[in-house]
Amino acid sequence: MIRRLGLAALASLVFAQVASAQTNLNVFVSPQQQPQLMRKAFDAYEAAHPGVKITIQSGGTTSELQAAYLNTVMSAKDSNLDIFLLDIVRPAQFAAANWTVPLNDQVGDAAALMKTYLPAYADADQVDGKLVALPAFADAMFLYYRKDLLEKYNVAVPKTWAEAAAAAKKIQEGEHNPDLQGVNFQGAPIEGTVCTFLLPYWSQGKNLVKDGALTWDKPAALKSFAVWKGMVDSGAAPRNSAEIITEQTRKDFQAGKSVFAVLWSYGWAQFQGPDSAVKDKVGVAVLPSVDGGQPVSCIGGWQWGVSAYSTHKKESIDLIRYMSSMDVSRQLAVEGSLMPVFPSLYQDPAVLKATPWFANALPVVTAAKSRPVTARYNEVSDIIRTSTNAVLAGSVGAEEAASQMEARLRRVLR
Amino acid sequence: MKGAFLSPAAMRRLAALAVVINGLFPAVWILFTSLKTERELTQTPITWWPHAPTLENFAHAFADQPLALFVFNSVAVALLATGLTLSVATLAAYALARLEISYRNTALSVIVATSTFPLVTLLVPLFETMRAVGLLNSYAALVLPYTVLSLPVCTLVLVSFFESIPADLENAARCDGCTRLGAMWRILLPLATPGMFTAGILTFVNSWDEFLLALSFNSAPGLRTLPVGITLYQGEFTFPWPVISAALVVGIVPVALLIVIFQQRVLSGLTAGGLK
Amino acid sequence: MARSWRDPSEQALARVLLAPAFALLALIVVYPVGRLLLTSLYDDSLTSGHAARFVGLENFQLVWEDPSFWSALINTLLIVLFTVPGAMVAGMLLALVANMPFRRKWPVRLALLIPWALPLAFVGLIAGWFFQSDYGIVNDVLRPFVSQKIIWFNSPTLSFAAMCMAIVWKTSSFVAMILLAGLQTIPADVYEAARVDGASKWQQFWQVTLPLLRPSIVVAAIFRTITALQTFDIPATMTRGGPGDATSTLAMYIHQTTVDFLDIGYGSALAVVMFAISMVVSTIYLRNLRTGN
Numbered sequence: 001m002i003r004r005l006g007l008a009a010l011a012s013l014v015f016a017q018v019a020s021a022q023t024n025l026n027v028f029v030s031p032q033q034q035p036q037l038m039r040k041a042f043d044a045y046e047a048a049h050p051g052v053k054i055t056i057q058s059g060g061t062t063s064e065l066q067a068a069y070l071n072t073v074m075s076a077k078d079s080n081l082d083i084f085l086l087d088i089v090r091p092a093q094f095a096a097a098n099w100t101v102p103l104n105d106q107v108g109d110a111a112a113l114m115k116t117y118l119p120a121y122a123d124a125d126q127v128d129g130k131l132v133a134l135p136a137f138a139d140a141m142f143l144y145y146r147k148d149l150l151e152k153y154n155v156a157v158p159k160t161w162a163e164a165a166a167a168a169k170k171i172q173e174g175e176h177n178p179d180l181q182g183v184n185f186q187g188a189p190i191e192g193t194v195c196t197f198l199l200p201y202w203s204q205g206k207n208l209v210k211d212g213a214l215t216w217d218k219p220a221a222l223k224s225f226a227v228w229k230g231m232v233d234s235g236a237a238p239r240n241s242a243e244i245i246t247e248q249t250r251k252d253f254q255a256g257k258s259v260f261a262v263l264w265s266y267g268w269a270q271f272q273g274p275d276s277a278v279k280d281k282v283g284v285a286v287l288p289s290v291d292g293g294q295p296v297s298c299i300g301g302w303q304w305g306v307s308a309y310s311t312h313k314k315e316s317i318d319l320i321r322y323m324s325s326m327d328v329s330r331q332l333a334v335e336g337s338l339m340p341v342f343p344s345l346y347q348d349p350a351v352l353k354a355t356p357w358f359a360n361a362l363p364v365v366t367a368a369k370s371r372p373v374t375a376r377y378n379e380v381s382d383i384i385r386t387s388t389n390a391v392l393a394g395s396v397g398a399e400e401a402a403s404q405m406e407a408r409l410r411r412v413l414r
Numbered sequence: 415m416k417g418a419f420l421s422p423a424a425m426r427r428l429a430a431l432a433v434v435i436n437g438l439f440p441a442v443w444i445l446f447t448s449l450k451t452e453r454e455l456t457q458t459p460i461t462w463w464p465h466a467p468t469l470e471n472f473a474h475a476f477a478d479q480p481l482a483l484f485v486f487n488s489v490a491v492a493l494l495a496t497g498l499t500l501s502v503a504t505l506a507a508y509a510l511a512r513l514e515i516s517y518r519n520t521a522l523s524v525i526v527a528t529s530t531f532p533l534v535t536l537l538v539p540l541f542e543t544m545r546a547v548g549l550l551n552s553y554a555a556l557v558l559p560y561t562v563l564s565l566p567v568c569t570l571v572l573v574s575f576f577e578s579i580p581a582d583l584e585n586a587a588r589c590d591g592c593t594r595l596g597a598m599w600r601i602l603l604p605l606a607t608p609g610m611f612t613a614g615i616l617t618f619v620n621s622w623d624e625f626l627l628a629l630s631f632n633s634a635p636g637l638r639t640l641p642v643g644i645t646l647y648q649g650e651f652t653f654p655w656p657v658i659s660a661a662l663v664v665g666i667v668p669v670a671l672l673i674v675i676f677q678q679r680v681l682s683g684l685t686a687g688g689l690k
Numbered sequence: 691m692a693r694s695w696r697d698p699s700e701q702a703l704a705r706v707l708l709a710p711a712f713a714l715l716a717l718i719v720v721y722p723v724g725r726l727l728l729t730s731l732y733d734d735s736l737t738s739g740h741a742a743r744f745v746g747l748e749n750f751q752l753v754w755e756d757p758s759f760w761s762a763l764i765n766t767l768l769i770v771l772f773t774v775p776g777a778m779v780a781g782m783l784l785a786l787v788a789n790m791p792f793r794r795k796w797p798v799r800l801a802l803l804i805p806w807a808l809p810l811a812f813v814g815l816i817a818g819w820f821f822q823s824d825y826g827i828v829n830d831v832l833r834p835f836v837s838q839k840i841i842w843f844n845s846p847t848l849s850f851a852a853m854c855m856a857i858v859w860k861t862s863s864f865v866a867m868i869l870l871a872g873l874q875t876i877p878a879d880v881y882e883a884a885r886v887d888g889a890s891k892w893q894q895f896w897q898v899t900l901p902l903l904r905p906s907i908v909v910a911a912i913f914r915t916i917t918a919l920q921t922f923d924i925p926a927t928m929t930r931g932g933p934g935d936a937t938s939t940l941a942m943y944i945h946q947t948t949v950d951f952l953d954i955g956y957g958s959a960l961a962v963v964m965f966a967i968s969m970v971v972s973t974i975y976l977r978n979l980r981t982g983n
Binding site: 243387 | 736737738739822823824839841842843844845846930931932933934935936946949950951952954
Binding site: 444508533567662 | 708725868923973
């Protein structure tokens with residue numbers, strides 16, 4: 001009798017613990033990253049894992065506003081957030097600040113896992129041999145071109161920047177339109193301008209940072225400045241390139257003002273929209289390379305990380321494993337046109353049925369490289385963007401800018 | 415008088431026109447923008463009047479985000495901060511302007527000093543303070559810091575105001591049997607209406623404008639203020655000027671109404687106060 | 691003192707009246723500022739991979755040797771130099787017009803305050819758009835007078851000038867508000883007396899208005915200077931500090947150092963330096979405020 005009572009007490013104790021083992025996971029997702037789609041995936045996960053309840057939190061839309069929010073919350077060691085969706089340039093910094101937990105112990109063979117994703121993510125999400133984030137969805141920079149104009153002047157899609165400049169000049173002259181821009185790219189002091197600088201630099205087979213150390217190549221940097229500044233000076237690119245932000249490139253091209261645009265994937269859907277002057281006149285291709293160089297692109301996209309202050313790290317890692325799985329990636333591509341993080345999905349029938357142009361995107365995303373992976377990336381980014389902007393504005397010469405860049409980069413990266 | 419081809423009244427009106435154009439032009443431009451399509455915005459040469467005015471942007475602004483809620487939150491936070499600031503600053507300013515205290519200048523310096531720290535460096539410790547007292551995601555999380563942000567300027571405005579009003583009037587009232595605070599309430603404050611109005615507007619607009627604290631302390635969707643709310647219309651790259659303009663217009667209207675109503679009150683208060 | 695009565699409880703009353711203000715300041719400011727002063731003595735960079743360590747005044751040594759600090763400081767001081775007098779003069783003109791005896795006062799008052807009701811960050815965005823070379827209204831107005839479009843943001847000087855214009859536009863409302871309140875307390879009979887003495891409008895302004903307005907002018911100048919030293923939102927959204935770092939300010943550098951670079955120790959040291967500069971300036975002003983009555 002007594003024993004039975006004891007058992008009942010024990011049972012109720014166990015039961016109470018199961019009930020209180022209800023795990024609440026707070027996930028930080030920007031209102032612009034299709035939280036309704038993420039919610040769908042979370043619902044599926046909750047259904048498969050009773051006892052887990054997922055809440056979406058948000059604060060700020062752009063990458064910069066989110067960083068401002070997350071840096072405040074995380075600096076205050078807040079345990080409220082368990083998981084966050086991070087811009088690709090942030091995991092290294094978050095890991096260095098000990099804001100994320102290493103995932104290695106729970107993913108088995110990290111190297112093998114990362115081989116299943118697009119190659120750039122193996123670089124971006126691993127810092128000093130530790131896996132610190134998992135890819136959610138991808139992005140990359142493309143060359144958008146005016147199919148109609150290229151056909152009209154019988155010009156092939158350019159393979160090099162010199163060809164692009166020549167094609168732009170030919171079409172500009174043929175159209176007798178002084179306002180028609182050739183190559184529209186980002187030159188304002190913004191994050192996108194870091195990619196602008198790196199594209200021709202990488203195309204020469206050079207790296208800026210390797211294993212956290214600076215691998216500066218001054219001739220390659222000067223060549224990169226020469227490519228862009230040369231186009232600005234010759235009129236193949238707009239004279240006001242130094243004030244162009246990402247959204248300006250999109251608007252100019254969408255209004256039919258440019259022959260070429262260097263832009264992220266979000267442009268495609270916008271160019272096909274009802275408000276577009278270039279609907280059905282747009283082609284998309286791999287970005288040109290420097291003469292004799294290799295084609296490259298700049299990888300973007302968002303990564304899942306787990307907060308070091310989370311009180312449910314194990315459950316959180318399990319959830320982000322699911323969110324970075326092929327099924328979810330496919331779902332995000334089909335229902336939200338978010339670019340998949342697995343190469344094979346670019347040939348997946350369901351994905352291609354929803355977004356046929358992804359078929360052209362595979363060579364671009366596989367050639368895409370990750371921006372320097374270092375804890376001090378934000379400083380590196382600041383150095384690159386201000387120098388490139390000053391060169392394009394013409395307020396500092398290329399030679400002087402390259403020397404300053406090198407000196408400043410050496411201070412940051414030893 | 416020189417330039418006699420214009421009467422003084424006409425010159426005054428011309429000056430007023432210049433002030434109105436200078437102040438309202440950007441707001442009017444935002445209004446025009448809110449009536450344009452995005453396609454019209456990318457035309458060159460640019461258009462001034464909207465070619466085909468549309469209210470679609472306003473529909474979007476209200477449909478995409480709880481815009482009315484943003485406005486309500488902003489008004490509530492700004493009004494609460496204004497009330498609190500005025501009460502606290504009036505008492506402090508009275509003490510500093512009217513009472514014999516040896517540490518007056520030190521007190522003034524300390525009050526001014528608190529406004530010289532850049533907010534961004536105080537953000538994390540402030541966040542910790544708010545979390546410690548359990549105020550995150552509440553109006554108080556913003557009202558308290560906003561009050562402190564505006565307290566220095568309001569106190570100084572009121573000190574200089576009180577000092578410009580002769581103390582004799584209050585003394586006379588005191589002789590008539592008023593207490594000191596009674597004299598302040600009945601004599602000094604009515605005379606200082608323009609100063610109170612200024613201090614109130616200063617606080618209101620400072621609170622209305624603030625972004626960084628609002629973003630970090632009140633992340634719950636139901637508590638977002640207008641400046642934070644408006645950023646929700648932008649995407650990682652996209653910046654839809656027409657819709658954002660519509661939201662800005664909606665946000666400006668309550669402030670404009672408030673200004674028009676308040677300033678009429680203040681003017682009548684002035685004449686009632688007996689100041690010539 | 692020329693007070694007609696003395697109250698033995700004056701000190702006690704003063705303490706009671708000042709208590710709420712100082713209690714609030716203490717609650718909100720003391721802990722953060724104390725922590726700021728403390729962290730400025732530490733090498734506390736979250737990206738360094740090592741724990742914070744005490745380094746004494748080393749951060750201030752680094753500030754002294756940092757070229758980015760000096761260039762940001764010079765830009766900031768130039769902004770103070772141009773926009774404080776600019777906003778004071780513009781604000782004075784606005785206040786004088788708003789104080790004129792119109793039958794309907796609200797249109798002018800509204801015009802005075804609307805610049806202020808537009809959130810700061812959006813003023814920067816709108817100003818950036820106005821000066822944009824293709825879609826900006828400034829170039830649209832200038833088109834008949836110039837042969838080629840001006841690219842404002844390509845030139846350090848023009849960028850800086852455009853930014854200063856935006857700042858003056860936005861902040862002159864604040865100055866005008868404070869001065870207008872001061873103007874309203876000047877009794878009409880003072881002017882009457884001056885007129886009887888044969889003073890022209892111009893003389894009345896210099897000999898009556900300005901001296902009587904001095905307390906308001908000092909208050910406006912103190913806070914306009916402090917906010918000018920803290921200039922952040924307008925350049926951050928309008929020029930983003932460009933071209934290069936031609937329009938980058940001290941507050942932007944502090945923001946970058948603490949929020950983007952996560953170098954808390956160094957950022958705190960920069961903030962302390964900024965605080966010291968602001969205090970020197972406001973102490974000079976406060977001396978002027980003392981002779982209030």
